[in-house]
Amino acid sequence: MQPSTYTMRFGMLDIRDLHVNVGEKEVLHGINLHIDAGETHVLMGPNGSGKTTLLMTLMGFSGYKITKGEITLNGEDVTAMHADERAKRGIGMLFQRPPTISGLKLGKLLTAISHDKTVDLPALADSVHMGGFLERDINKGFSGGEIKRSEVLQLMIQNPGFVMLDEPESGVDLENISLIGKAIGDLLEKDKRMAKREKSGLVITHTGFILDYVDADKGHVMCDGMITCHGNPREILKDIKQRGYTECRECRRS
Numbered sequence: 349m350q351p352s353t354y355t356m357r358f359g360m361l362d363i364r365d366l367h368v369n370v371g372e373k374e375v376l377h378g379i380n381l382h383i384d385a386g387e388t389h390v391l392m393g394p395n396g397s398g399k400t401t402l403l404m405t406l407m408g409f410s411g412y413k414i415t416k417g418e419i420t421l422n423g424e425d426v427t428a429m430h431a432d433e434r435a436k437r438g439i440g441m442l443f444q445r446p447p448t449i450s451g452l453k454l455g456k457l458l459t460a461i462s463h464d465k466t467v468d469l470p471a472l473a474d475s476v477h478m479g480g481f482l483e484r485d486i487n488k489g490f491s492g493g494e495i496k497r498s499e500v501l502q503l504m505i506q507n508p509g510f511v512m513l514d515e516p517e518s519g520v521d522l523e524n525i526s527l528i529g530k531a532i533g534d535l536l537e538k539d540k541r542m543a544k545r546e547k548s549g550l551v552i553t554h555t556g557f558i559l560d561y562v563d564a565d566k567g568h569v570m571c572d573g574m575i576t577c578h579g580n581p582r583e584i585l586k587d588i589k590q591r592g593y594t595e596c597r598e599c600r601r602s
Contacts, residue, residue: 386545440508455482492519529561
């Protein structure tokens with residue numbers, strides 16, 4: 349018998365039969381999703397369907413109780429791990445509405461979370477037009493675009509293998525989405541051939557604008573706490589624009 353030539357690649361995520369409660373209510377009902385190394389998946393769905401709950405659960409935040417199912421990253425079961433343990437294993441997240449943190453300078457945070465102490469932090473900050481914000485309290489007085497650029501910069505410093513983005517285009521003007529989109533594309537190694545990429549990602553989007561800057565490999569629709577559709581992300585987005593989410597809900601009922 350020939351030995352297997354398959355090797356686990358960095359950035360691979362598996363979600364199997366995931367059920368999640370928020371408070372006493374079950375919000376996610378049996379989520380199954382596989383994201384291979386090098387792939388970027390897009391998740392769409394109506395407000396309140398459970399998309400952000402899925403990302404918060406994957407990140408390991410308290411308040412999101414897994415009652416059934418399993419999450420594995422690169423073959424390792426991370427289901428019971430806390431957020432800091434998952435971050436150390438390469439999961440990073442851009443939040444839709446990150447908090448303001450008074451008294452903590454952005455530069456101090458970036459230095460603390462950097463894995464590479466040789467990185468030129470001012471130059472990296474300048475690349476997303478955040479060089480003048482390093483001595484400011486995190487998100488205090490920031491515009492929508494500045495907050496998102498700050499979030500992207502934090503991901504660039506953290507350099508995670510699995511990247512989660514919760515509506516990266518929300519509250520951002522066209523100039524900022526172009527800059528943010530390019531930075532996200534670089535973070536996800538979109539300049540490399542698929543076989544050479546190690547980073548993978550899951551992106552929540554309502555508008556689809558991020559697809560103009562970041563190529564996505566697969567798309568999914570979540571309705572009522574379940575993933576109901578899979579396919580080409582641009583085709584899914586086109587159908588949603590034309591018909592809304594009615595057909596996806598009907599699919600779930602059938």
